[in-house]
Amino acid sequence: AQKVTQAQTEISVVEKEDVTLDCVYETRDTTYYLFWYKQPPSGELVFLIRRNSFDEQNEISGRYSWNFQKSTSSFNFTITASQVVDSAVYFCALSEGGADGLTFGKGTHLIIQP
């Protein structure tokens, strides 16, 4: 069975600080996909990134970066120079097939204070 753990329930930082959201996953498959989604206060789920298990290259997109380490089964997400608009709940998710159902973590509520 697959499982995603986001141990940080809530994080609060002051604007412009860097913040890292942790994600640890469990799966028996050798082929799997990892995702991050953002859920702002308006409630929709916004896709941020997808990574497959064969691609351990870290990725940077603007102020966002992701660190994938198979050795520790982690897929952490860092926001650099945080902004108030980054305030949201962030979900890490796992799929054992590229187009199969997602198993979500419980989410991390990120609060960026001005």
Add this chain to the structure above:
Amino acid sequence: DARVTQTPRHKVTEMGQEVTMRCQPILGHNTVFWYRQTMMQGLELLAYFRNRAPLDDSGMPKDRFSAEMPDATLATLKIQPSEPRDSAVYFCASGLSYSNQPQHFGDGTRLSIL
């Protein structure tokens, strides 16, 4: 941009009533997912279809929930009879198997059972 469309956006009804939620997937997507979000359980996969055939509905309470895809442009999730514990946000998502594209989520149906 193509979007997944869910109706209704909000639904309030009394216990025992039938509830039907609808989803129009993105044109060309062959996989449709239903998820439920609650405070206690977080985001859970209820069921999903590929090419209109049900692939997995193990996350769905069988006695009162049913999911169908009458055609490629419509997926439905029905609850009969509804109970207060069914109150949640129900998300539909669609995707394309064997592609590099992630699932796209609709804005959800916020369901309240009184």
